[in-house]
Amino acid sequence: MSRPSVLTHNYHSYPQPGFDSIVHTGLSYRPLPIRAPELSAGYNQQHTGHHGRISTVRMSGPAYMASDEELANLQKLSSEYQPEVTGPLVGERQSSSAIATEYANADPIYRVKTAALPSNYAYFRTCRGDGHCGWRAIAFTYFEALLRVADVNKLEDEEARLQSMHNLLNAAGFPEHVYIDFVDEAFGLLQKLSASLRAMDGAGPETLLQTFNDPSTAMAIITYLKLLASAWMQSNPNDFAPFLEFNQDLKSYCSMNIEAAQCEIDHLGIAALAEAVIKPAGFALEVLYLDRSPGEEINTYRYEPTGHDGLPLKNPQTLRLLYRPGHYDILYKAEDVAQPLQQAQPVPTQAPLHVALAGYADEFVPMSSNIPDVMTMIPGMYPTGIGQRWPSVSYDYNPNPAPQPQIAPVPTYAPAQTPATPVASSHQEYVTPVHASHVNHHNPPSHHTIQLEPPLVLPIHPPPPPPVTIDRGPQMTIERGGPFRPSMYELEPGFHSGQPHALPFQTSIFRNSHYNTAHFLNPDFQPEEWSPDSEYATGNRGRHKSASQ
Amino acid sequence: MSAGAKKRIMKEYGECMKDTPSGMKINFDEQNMTEWEILLDGPEQSIYSGGHFKLKMTFPTEYPFKPPVVSFKTKIYHPNVSNDDKGSMCLGMLRPDEWKPPNKVVSVLRLIQTLLIEPNADDAIEPSIANEYKENRKEFDKTAKDWVKRYAK
Structure with a gap:
């Protein structure tokens, strides 16, 4: 019988084929007595079973010691080891x-x-x-x-x-x-x-x-x-x-x-x-x-x-x-993400802006660009010329396009929106974690929910709203009319994101005044925004700390 | 293999053709451009002079972001070439952690030639041969020449 067939036979009768690969790595350099000197490349690969059999015998001996060569080889394997990395690039x-x-x-x-x-x-x-x-x-x-x-x-x-x-x-x-x-x-x-x-x-x-x-x-x-x-x-x-x-x-x-x-x-x-x-x-x-x-x-x-x-x-x-x-x-940051969407829209920047205000006045949606005129035409609504503020309100918003992508679902632009939808959907996850960054200032639904829910009945509306949020306060309450019905756009996560950064007045005077929603004297006070350390150093600090922990 | 890699290999081949290091011949198969066969004469001034060595250079899929793999198909007694059936040579710029994507194949070929003239015993793959090279140069030269006669004629 020729040698190769003997070896093959050994391989097949070998009881634990899984074992040979382990031993083989350690012994591949060890000259084996039976191995023909002129083995060509790949030859010993074919006959791993042969090595396996020999080494099993050795390993079963009581005093099996890895030789330096084997150790060196294991060391090499270990230093070459690279953990498998997964996930997209x-x-x-x-x-x-x-x-x-x-x-x-x-x-x-x-x-x-x-x-x-x-x-x-x-x-x-x-x-x-x-x-x-x-x-x-x-x-x-x-x-x-x-x-x-x-x-x-x-x-x-x-x-x-x-x-x-x-x-x-x-x-x-x-x-x-x-x-x-x-x-x-x-x-x-x-x-x-x-x-x-x-x-x-x-x-x-x-x-x-x-x-x-x-x-x-x-x-x-x-x-x-x-x-x-x-x-x-x-x-x-x-x-x-x-x-x-x-x-x-x-x-x-x-x-x-x-x-x-x-x-x-x-x-x-x-x-x-x-x-x-x-x-x-x-x-x-x-x-x-x-x-x-x-x-x-x-x-x-x-x-x-x-x-x-x-x-x-x-x-x-x-x-x-x-x-x-x-x-x-x-x-x-939230605003980093908002911008590309807005830019991708083939829509003049001004238009979506007014649509964004639809949350306050649903009926104005269709005539977005006419909002200022329409508002002033409503008798008695802007006796003090508040209506004139509409343009300035929009200018406030222009520099910060962040809120605009929320407009995405407006049906008029539906075709242009399609490519952006995946991103818009990712806003979904954003709702919970970032809740703290909501600013009631621009957030009629949430502030109603949090603070005014019980007295939502009409009596609260007739009295003129507090002097806070002059731009938006009045319109909001008037348009809303009764128990609030949030607009679908407001429910879009991220509707309010980025807006805090739009606040043009961040002077210390403003911050410490009751006009600031982060101030506890503000009727729309938002505790999440309030950092006591930045203003009054006494009194409330302890309470706030224990509350926040 | 990406189009970029193929383009790069073609470019490298063109450059090697234009500027082949003396005593080298490259067999390039366009059907299998990732495996080059290199025929190398032992440099005159080295102990390997007179020998003809066959090498294989294999370009990995990730080339040029991973180095080509050089292996001696002809047995050679050299501290930087593994003394097994692989005959692999892996040092300097050929090491995966030292390889730079802009490295040129011509420089790899030159490196091989230089190493035949002057082995790098401090970065050896065969410690025993390196030791002999450093400690007992005479014996080393003798064996190396002997192997040239035996395997590389």
Whole structure:
């Protein structure tokens, strides 16, 4: 009988075939007496059963000791081990209450720090922790912020600016014909996004998500940013060299820690990317460091863009990252999310604004643009010319488009809305966590519910409403007429989101006056908004504290 | 394999053709462009001179974001080449954690050639051979030349 057939036979009669793979890894280098010297590649693979049989005998002996070689091999396996990472490269946006929930049972520092997260940062997006998540998170949010600006010219400007940075890449010694592949992928994405903006098809966010979930395209874009960061560092040695360890040379640092295919972003990388790409685009970059450092708040570092005058830009688009040791995810404030939707609508900005007021006066919906006139025409309604305030009210709102997306369900625009629906639905999750941020000021239903429910009967309406919320107070009560019937738009989660930021008057005088809904003397006082420490330091503090705990 | 990777491999091949390091020949099969066969003559000034080595360079699916894998199909006595049926060479820029996407294949080929001239005993895959190279250079040279005669003619 020839040898191979004997071996095959052994293999088949081997009682525990599952065992041989374990032993095999340890012994594959051990020269076995029977093995023919001229075994070709793959030969021993075929006959694992043979190894298995021999080693089983050995292992059953009382004094089985792994040889150094085996130990070395096991060590090698263990150091090469990479935990399986799952999940999409970039996930869907979701409510950040999930983060707080995740840490609800964690140690107190994390619990305290994450508890407030959902009310400040309504959403987050996961990045796969495959060792590129920081680069990926910044790259993704950069393109997302461009999309949020929703200006085709801006995208073209960025492309031109990035193009001009080829000089930097060349100066750093990267061969152009090699990096151009990565550039092409990034520019390709820019062009797809501007095409989508031009067509106003609302497909931008989906395109972006798909692109970043395609491994090779995403890696190309990430690599491009890495090269830009590296080139930037090397061309600005004075800004970066001081941070290197003793005697480390910047070029080799970049090569090992920035350009290398498998290296996560470090602080210098973030700083370089912020300087090279993010800030010149007019974007701010905010990194929240969630770690076990003492304190009750998540430490935040912000890279602020400056204009040509050297002064910080006002209200820049902000890329937000959440850092947990070893991992980056993407965060959003509620208003970050609202904007792209509004921009995607091929609707003049003024129109939806008035529709938003439909909550107060349902019957005015159809004649949105005429609201001011109509209001003043109602006899006795605005004796003191309050009606004149309508225009000014709308101006108050214009600078902050956040509430507008809530208009989405207005049937008139139904066709244009379709692409946006998935995002709108994600608002759903937002309701509960962010309840605290509601401002009764702009929130007739909730303030009625909370405070005025028992006396909702008519008597309460005839008396002129308190001097609070002059803009809206009167209209609201009058239009409502009786026990409130919330409009469907008000029920849209996020209807009130972002509005607190619209308050133009945040002076300390206003804050400490009873005109402020966060003030306890205000008839519409909202306890959630009130932070006693910021005003009266005595009296209520103890009570409030115990109540809040 | 993505279109980008294929494009890149074609580009690299073009560059290697234009600027092939001396003593090398690349067999490229367009049907299977992720596996290159490389015929390498032992450099004149090295102990491997006179030998003809066959190497395989395999491009992973994630190329160029992961390094190509280099393996000697011809047995060679060298501290940086694993002394088994794989003959793998994995050091310097070929290491997954040191690989950079802009690295060029030509530089990989040059690295291989350099290593034949001057093995890197501090970054060895075969510690015993590296030790011999450092401690007992004569013996090392002898075995290496012997293997060239035996396997690489």
